[in-house]
Amino acid sequence: MALLAMSAMAVIVPVMASATRTTVAGNATLSVTSIGDIHITKSGILHQAGAEASGPITGDLSGEMQIELGAYLNTNTGEGVAWGTFVITNAQGTFEGMFRVKDTNFIHFTGTGEGHGTGAYEGMMVQLSFQGEDLYRGGYTGPNGLTMTYSGRILSPKGI
Numbered sequence: 001m002a003l004l005a006m007s008a009m010a011v012i013v014p015v016m017a018s019a020t021r022t023t024v025a026g027n028a029t030l031s032v033t034s035i036g037d038i039h040i041t042k043s044g045i046l047h048q049a050g051a052e053a054s055g056p057i058t059g060d061l062s063g064e065m066q067i068e069l070g071a072y073l074n075t076n077t078g079e080g081v082a083w084g085t086f087v088i089t090n091a092q093g094t095f096e097g098m099f100r101v102k103d104t105n106f107i108h109f110t111g112t113g114e115g116h117g118t119g120a121y122e123g124m125m126v127q128l129s130f131q132g133e134d135l136y137r138g139g140y141t142g143p144n145g146l147t148m149t150y151s152g153r154i155l156s157p158k159g160i
C-alpha cells in the first residue's frame with residue numbers, strides 16, 4: 001500500500017518540444033520615402049525625427065521592409081546614433097520590432113534589432129545584426145536610400 005501511495009505522488013513532467021534557432025542572413029535595399037523633420041543646432045548636431053524608408057529584403061527573410069527612425073548626428077564629425085521601428089512583411093506574416101544603430105563617417109552604420117512575429121510567425125522572435133550605408137547623407141549624389149546586410153536568428157518556441 002505504501003508503494004502505491006508513493007507511486008501516486010510521482011511528479012508528472014510535461015514533454016515539450018525544444019525551441020529552435022534558425023540562422024538567417026541577407027540584404028535589404030530601402031528607398032527614403034520621407035526625411036522626416038530635421039533641425040540642426042548651432043553646434044552642428046542634427047536632430048532627425050519621423051524619417052521613413054521602405055523596400056525589398058532578400059535572403060533567408062524575404063519580403064518588404066519598412067522603417068521609421070529618429071537620429072542624432074554630429075555634422076562636424078559624422079558620428080551619431082539612430083533608432084526606430086521596423087516591419088518585415090511577406091505572405092506568411094510579419095516581424096515587427098525596434099532597432100538601434102551607430103553612425104560613422106556620415107553614411108556608415110552598424111546596429112542590432114529585435115522583432116516579434118505575427119501570422120505564421122506568431123510566438124517567434126527575430127534577432128538581427130546589420131551593417132550598411134545611408135546613402136541619403138554625406139553629400140552622396142546617387143540614388144537615395146539605405147543598403148544593408150543582415151545576419152541573425154529566428155527563435156521559435158514551436159520547435160520548427
